[in-house]
Amino acid sequence: MNRIKLTLLLFAFIGIHTNISLAQEADLPQPSPGATIVQNFGLVESTVSYSRPSMKGRKIFGALVPYGEMWRTGANKCVNIKFDKDVNINNQKVPAGTYSLFTIPNQNEWTIVINKNTEHWGTGTYKLEEDLMRFNVKPVTIPATESFTIDFANIKQNSATMQLYWETTKVSFDIVNDYMEEAMANIKTSIEATQNTHGIYNDAAEFYLDNNLDAKQALEWAKKSVEIKERYWNIATYSRALAANGMYKEAVANAEKSLKLAEEAKNMGMVDGIKRNIEDWKKMM
Template identity: 45%
Template sequence: MNKKFNVGFLILSMVSFLSFGQQIQMPQASPSAKIIQRVGLTDVTVDYSRPSTKGRKIFGELVPYGEVWRTGANAATVFSFSTDVTIGGQLVPAGSYALYAIPGKNDWTIIFSKNTKLWGAIGYKPAEDQLRFNVEPSKTSKKYETFEIAFNNFTDNSAVVSMKWEYARVDFKIQTDVDPIVMADIQKLVIDTQTTDPGLLFQAGSYYFTNSKDLNQAYAWVKTSTDMDPKYWTVHLRAKIEVALGMKTEALQSANKSRAMAEEAKNPDYIALNQRLIKSIK
């Protein structure tokens, strides 16, 4: 009897365990979302959940004014940065941070917390803040049924994060320090090695020209690149640098050469770019 009882109990326990371990797949009330966005040379990842209004009034009721909000739903919204960034005028070291907010009618407090393990804002402590700053909300012309985080207004080293829900919109800028990284690569791959790789020389010259660094050095690199392996886009840059250096005769020659190459390649964009450049030189 004991053996039968033990075997029966074991089987019943296994069945109960397996049944309890199974779950029915159901849609989330606030679906999870993940954004992977490159800003400058920094990878920014956002993990968050997206609640919907579903007929409810959000700010001032469902999300009270003056109280810490998880900035989404379910677990805390988490921003991760692959390099140091600047937000709200303050340095944020590379790493992961929970995003919280304190909404108000005319002013929001944005908070990045070092504690990313909380469920929503339960257990939030100001002492764990990495930074906080204030922003002014704006009113959207249309209703956003579902909470949304998006990146826009990109530059070479920054982007604006926009959070929208119901009729409220809040923006803040993420800035990255691109120049030291690029200059270190140029030093390592171009200057130290004295490379003759036309691609690397073009990249280095383009960066110097675009970022108002040493124009003569930019020209030397791009000239070597185009002498070795001319492309319509590299010769066009050479013409632009020659214009900047006051070398009009050389610039016209380069622009005409680039236009002819673009025509052969059937690239209307560079044909037009060169035509405008030639017109500006004359």
């Protein structure tokens, strides 16, 4: 009988302990909720995971976040930045991978720290020897921002500006993806793998034209595209390639052909661009 009572008490204790554990893991709102942003530019995908504390009436920089001290830059786990391809930051190569970001705020200058250990909670486990790089940036004054924010701005074909801002302070730095060599290799591979596909030749020609590369090669690909199959968009590319090679009369003739087809397709955005090209090229004839 005593053994039965002991067994029942043991099960009761396990049940109570389990309920307490479950209660401790209750799903509740977080004071500094997590956020993830993904931004593509060039041929790279950048992913930032971080937590967003709010001011809540407090003074932040120089108080809650002391000047001259390492800051986890947000709350909870350290900021994680992932690049799926190599990038350049502050003219230094950052290999593809995931990194943590720390900062050292000061009134007139911040230090940005990119660290190779991504499992930090706070700064207690930070080690200088795990740094990938450090560089300094100048803070600027902005209208008050309640919640700490990281985002990307100035998105260009090969770069984006990462911004960190909170309270009335913002710092930023550029991230660059030198995509040209990889893009050229991708063009070659795609053409070899999918010969006689008008879309691939058109894309290759457009890329060369957009980046002011070999105009003769762009013309060769654009011509090949329309020879395989004529569409208003690849005829428009062909006209651009002709113009890039100084063949304005032929460029206008093909642009007028693509204009008619684009109007029939009701692609008014392209119609406007073709009209502008025709106007410009006629002046060059």
